[in-house]
Amino acid sequence: MLSPFAGALPLFVQPHVSFPQGAVTNEEIVLRWLHIVAAIIWIGLLYFFNLVGTPVMQQAEAAVRGKIFPALMTRAMWWFRWSALVTVLVGLRYFWLILAADARNAGRPALALHWFGWWLAIWIVAFALIYPFQMPTRGFLENPWVRSFSIAVIVFFASWDALVVNSGPNSSNAHLSISIGGGLGLLLLFNAWGVVWRVQKRLIRWTREAVEHGTPMPAEAARLARWSYIASRVGFWLSFPMIFFMAAADHYPFLGGISV
Secondary structure (H helix, E strand, O other): OOOOOOOOHHHHHOOOOOOOOOHHHHHHHHHHHHHHHHHHHHHHHHHHHHHHHHHHHHHOOHHHHHHHHHHHHHHHHHHHHHHHHHHHHHHHHHHHHHHHHHHHHOOOOOHHHHHHHHHHHHHHHHHHHHHHHHOOOOOHHHOHHHHHHHHHHHHHHHHHHHHHHHOOOOOOHHHHHHHHHHHHHHHHHHHHHHHHHHHHHHHHHHHHHHHHHOOOOOOHHHHHHHHHHHHHHHHHHHHHHHHHHHHHHHHOOOOOOOOO
């Protein structure tokens, strides 16, 4: 009588692995892996700053805060800004591969550069418009509802314009979804390097000098700390739609094939 496992053992011990063939396919998985790992570090630190770091620092005594802040933020900001840059640079390459594929499917390879150029211009303009709404000021613009509504309107129209510019019969869901999610990621990168890091490196230096040499903190420190807080908070809230659209690129096809 034959054993019920006869002939099954070779299949059991053999790995059932078949890697896809093709340079583009393998490049895409490497890019996605790097993109996800760097994004976890970046957005994880963003959430740490907003949900843990800032509230704890605000409650700590001045002497304790002065000792902890320089060491903590020097290391945290190094990982924060460089992981942000890696995330976006890798993401841009991945986005380009998608644009190139859609352009080839449309029979117009040069269309990829047209899509990418307009997409980049739209989000750069969006950041330029958002920038003043993040700065601490007095009066009407300091109202958090005015600030939030203004930024939301700018992001909405930038997203809409990105869809219109990139839309077409051959525009895939990944193409259109990343045109929004990637655009939001670009805003967060500009904030990380253009506001948060610029401010934090000065605050770190001033705080260290105050602890080591008794140098008083400049009067400007409070305004810069407020500026960094607002920019970080803007990034915190924009990260939620960003993550949705990035995940929807491959897992929630609701934008593909839009024509104008």
